Amino acid sequence: MAKGIRPQGAEGPAIRSERPSEGRTIEKIAIGEHYDTTYATLWKDGTFFPRGTRVLVTGLHLEQGFCVRFPAQVEGEDLETWEDWDEIDFLAAEGSVESGGALPSNVMTEAQEVLDEAEDGCHLHLHEAED
Numbered sequence: 001m002a003k004g005i006r007p008q009g010a011e012g013p014a015i016r017s018e019r020p021s022e023g024r025t026i027e028k029i030a031i032g033e034h035y036d037t038t039y040a041t042l043w044k045d046g047t048f049f050p051r052g053t054r055v056l057v058t059g060l061h062l063e064q065g066f067c068v069r070f071p072a073q074v075e076g077e078d079l080e081t082w083e084d085w086d087e088i089d090f091l092a093a094e095g096s097v098e099s100g101g102a103l104p105s106n107v108m109t110e111a112q113e114v115l116d117e118a119e120d121g122c123h124l125h126l127h128e129a130e131d
Contacts, residue, residue: 029060029066029091030057031058031059031060032056033056033057033094034054034055034056034057034094035055035068035091035093035094036052036053036054036055036091036093036095036096036097037049037052037055037091037092037097038089038091038092038097039090039100039125039126039127040100040125040126040127041053041070041123041124041125041126042108042112042126043074043079043122043123044115044116044120044121044122044123045074046112047074048102048108049070049071049072050099050101050102051099051100052097052098052099052100053099054071054094055068055069055070055071055091056068057091058080061082064084065082065085066082066085067080067081067083068080068081068083068090068091081121087125107126111124111126
């Protein structure tokens, strides 16, 4: 079994942040629970979510990671994605992340150029610099 992941229903902490410098951990991730995003997300279609966006966990899988649903729909479908377990720092306890704003236009332009070459449904996580 992968480090830090426990079977559903087992006792004790499930998944911990591998970045102790951030000074936070998530004790468990549960399907149907809401979390805040710790960095911004830009989708290929141009849909942008700032840091602190409230997302819903809709699935967990030992190999695929965790599935999150963003607060939007594209062509009538919920905007969801599977994230690898090494992206666990993408989630924080609900209400614990201050909402971010728009990123500088040069960052958005560069990110969109990268996504233009990607497959449909792709997205980037954009870490905001802490000045």
